[in-house]
Amino acid sequence: MEPFNSAFGKNVSFVHPAYFIISGFIGLPNMKYYYVFLFFVFIISVLANMAVMTVICLDYNLRAPKYVAVFNLAFVDLLGSCALVPKVLDIFLFNHYYVSYNDCMTFLFFCYTCLSMQALNLVALCYDRLMAIMYPLHYQAKVTHKIMFSVIASFWLFAIIADLTAVGLLTRLSFCRSVVINSYFCDHGLMFELACNDNFPNIVISFLLPIFILWLPMIFILSSYICIAFALFKVAAVKERTKALKTCTGHLSLVAIYFIPILITFTIGPEIHPNARIINLSLTSVFPPMLNPVVYVLYTQEIRLSIKKILKLTQRDKVMAT
Template sequence: MDLFNSALGKNITFVRPVYFIISGFTGIANAEYYYIFLCFSYIVSVLGNAAVMAIITLDRNLRTPKYVAVFNLALTDLLSSSALVPKVLDIFLLNHYYIPYNDCLTFMFFCYSLLSMQALNLVVLAYDRLVAIIFPLHYHVKVTRRFMFSLIAFFWLFVITVTLIAVGLLTRLSYCKSVVVNSYFCDHGQIYKLACNDRTPNVVISYLLPLLILWLPLAFILTTYSCIGYALSKVATFQERIKAFKTCVAHLSLVVIYFFPILATFIMSAKIHPNARIINLSLTSVLPPMLNPIIYVLQTQEIKVSLKALLKIRQQSKWQQRR
């Protein structure tokens, strides 16, 4: 970081920089092995999420409200991986540390919007499980495709609006100290802290963003599963409890994968090295899109049945062509 700062000169003062310098992985030893992992995770994420989207599109039996939400989750994962990982590899693998000011803000907007939507997708799926287990007789009335499309559209509009406000507030800042961003992407928190004029609105939004897109969704999901757990405790037989719980396993796995690394990083942030914090936060961005489709294919009976049926049809088609 000192090397980057010295390259700028000691007496340079400006309001809006020409570029920012992303320095997140530059001080991490053997980072090239992590870049290989990022390439692998991106390939798996693209193939896996594209496969889930294709299965849901091709199988009419999966065109239900629940799988509208699953499709949106796969789409969000695919877009978030494509927005983040190729650019991160371009920055650090090809040494393109300098990112133009406007490009950096655009990069930030897409990353924050898509990563935020991942959390809200988990809220949608939690609501779906809540109604399916607690109000099974009213599920098809309360959770319709129209309702699911409306809820997802509202969440998309919400994250886009909130992210636009956060990014827009950055344009009022003056930068006269440094343009080195100690993160793996154009991080909102790291960028506004570089400014030398009043940052109060940015500080407020930096506390508001995690509340709206992390802690409130997590609180809703935990409350949802508390209600589900209480409802299952009232079910007459053990077998019925297990059957109902199995419908939640895939979603619970996604919740753990998404929220646990973030919680661990926030709780231990004062004790861990900055480089370890950067690695941990980057993993929270790349692991969920990679693992989500694997979890849904392996743990969701409907998708496994659909996948087997589609593969069987394809094999029969090839066999008929050979004849």
């Protein structure tokens, strides 16, 4: 983070506290049961996403470019859950409310990067559906492994640079007002508000990040489905139209699961109670990683058939072994 600090002068010194205090819920009793609930959601999320990744790796039929994005989504969900939930459980179930300065910055970076990639990965999946329905005859040329890998890699690069910039700008702040973060994790917005020196660059980055990571992806997805809807209305056969809609149902479910709770939180803004904000954001962080693999298994016939085939092979091997 030295380049960020040196840009503001070599003789500038910053007050970096030894630790931050994560306050969590305010005035609510028995909230440990809520974190136990998050623990079970976390276990289901880890197992489900590992299962989806394993199935895609084992089945040669799932090597289409689309499943590069599906695999990446499962990987991001798994990484995001492992970055967030164990630390949250450690803080609130085992009363380790004091988080060191460096741990807090690392915690923030990984959580924000994974949340960013979840939104951007939905754009990659939307691109696949858009090309499949708008240009069915040219789909194989427009959605190749090279293109999908390039899209996913560019999204990863953007997310890492953007969130690394946000964390880097935090390191030039002096935290001499307070070290108490009124959230369930090291929240960027609540952290730079604790600074006693100029935090204008942090305000700018906190304004730009939601635009590029939430609003623009959502606008692209909504615009794509408007185009898809117009294209489907031109299809004469009701059967073909219904079949095309079914291929979009899973992706639309993922979009709703991810974006609606976040948009509610950002729309209400400062008026939302801190406890309600924590519940909304924490559920937004843990529920999509748990539900994404479930939705894809339910709505993707290829994955269902692959799971059945793997289970049959496993049962046959057990029978032969006995």
